[in-house]
Amino acid sequence: MLATLKALADPTRMRLIALLSQGELTVQDLTVVLGMGQSRISRHLKILVGAGILSVKRQGTWGYYRVNGAEGLFGEIWPSLQRRQAGLPEHRRDMAELARLLEEQRNRSQRFFDQHARDWDELAGKILPVADYRNQLVAMVEPGRVVLEVGVGSGALLAALASRAGRLIGVDHSPAMLREARERLAGAGLASIDLRLGEMDHLPLSDGEVDVVLLNMVFHHALQPQTVLCELNRVLAPGGRLLVADLQRHELEWVRERLADQWLGFEQKELQGWLSATGFTVQDYQALVGQPGEQGAFILSAARAAAAVD
Structure with a gap:
């Protein structure tokens, strides 16, 4: 109890908790938002982790911090603190700086994919090859459904999905990628597929509009994974299905620069x-093991709960 109360009795640590209640952030992110030195931020984070208020997940040289809102005394008082966060002296300023940081990161990602739109398929395949799983992924889409692919890239998967979907929508945040996808689809006689510009955490769709959402090697680019999953939950109809193909956890730090990856793959847990926290139930998880030199991947299937999560 004393450790928890002592950890909370500091204005900077309360600001950190408020920021991390918005999603997982790194030390580098927090130094930018708060305008403080890394050593100062790290010292406060160490105290909060030691008190069990925060947890940290390591990925290579990066550490992702999050609020541990279900533990001990802090778990009991956390709901009350959340309701009072807006009263912190610099809360409005901190939230504005966080929004600005995330927007800069989105813009940087968009510029990267705009620059590499024409050679993306070849670039990604050569730099980080994975086992061939696309036919298996497409076969998991039930025929006749309303299907959304998030992060269509150059449209390589859309033609195969069109043969199964009753209606197909594709979203990408890169205008250049969408141009490539339109050209590819027009050449295949599939110009009627609905392509839209948008972010994976702010999709241009109405609530419950689709039956299936598919993310193919896209989730590791998500700045805030739980925020993205909440948005996917929103656009899925009750009982709708989420299909994710992505990389298993790895330690190849260089992909952050060469492929604009935010996460070094994912662990099943x-x-x-x-x-679970965003209203999904995992139905199936298949680890994909490729040939020597190919990065491990997985295909995950999850169902949306009957009621959406706010």
Whole structure:
């Protein structure tokens, strides 16, 4: 009890908790938002982790911090603190700076994919090859459904999905990628597929509009995975299905720069935790093991709960 109360009795640590209640952030993110030195931020984070208020997940040289809102005394008082966060002296300023940071990161990602739109399929395949799983992924889509692919890239998967979907929508945040996808689809006689510009955490769709959401090697680019999953939950109809193909956890730090990756793949346990917290139930998880030199991947299937999670 004393450790928890002592950890909370500091304005900077309360600001950190308020920021991390919005999603997982790194030390680098927090130094930018708060305008403080890394050593100062790290010292406060160490105290909060030691008191069990925060937890940290390591990925390579990066550490992702999050609020541990279900533990001990802090878990009991956390709901009350959340309701009072807006009263902190610098709360409005901190939330504005966080929004600005996330927007800069989105813009940087968009510029990267705009720059590499024409050669993306070849670039990604050469730099980080994975086992061939696409036919297996497409076969998991039930025929006749309303299907959304998030992060269509150059549209390589859309033609195969069109043969099964009753209606197909594709979303990407890169205008250049969408141009490539439109050209590819027009050449295949599939110009009628609905392509839309949008972010995976703010999709241009109405509530419950689709039956299936598919993310193919996209989730590791998500800035805030749980925020994305909440948005996917919103656009799925009750009982709708989420299909995710992505990378298993790895330690290849260089992919952050060369492929604009935010996450070094994922562990099954952390995915299950995020999905459970955002209203999904995992139905199936298949680890994909490729040939020597190919990065491990997985295909995950999850169902949306009957009622949406706010």
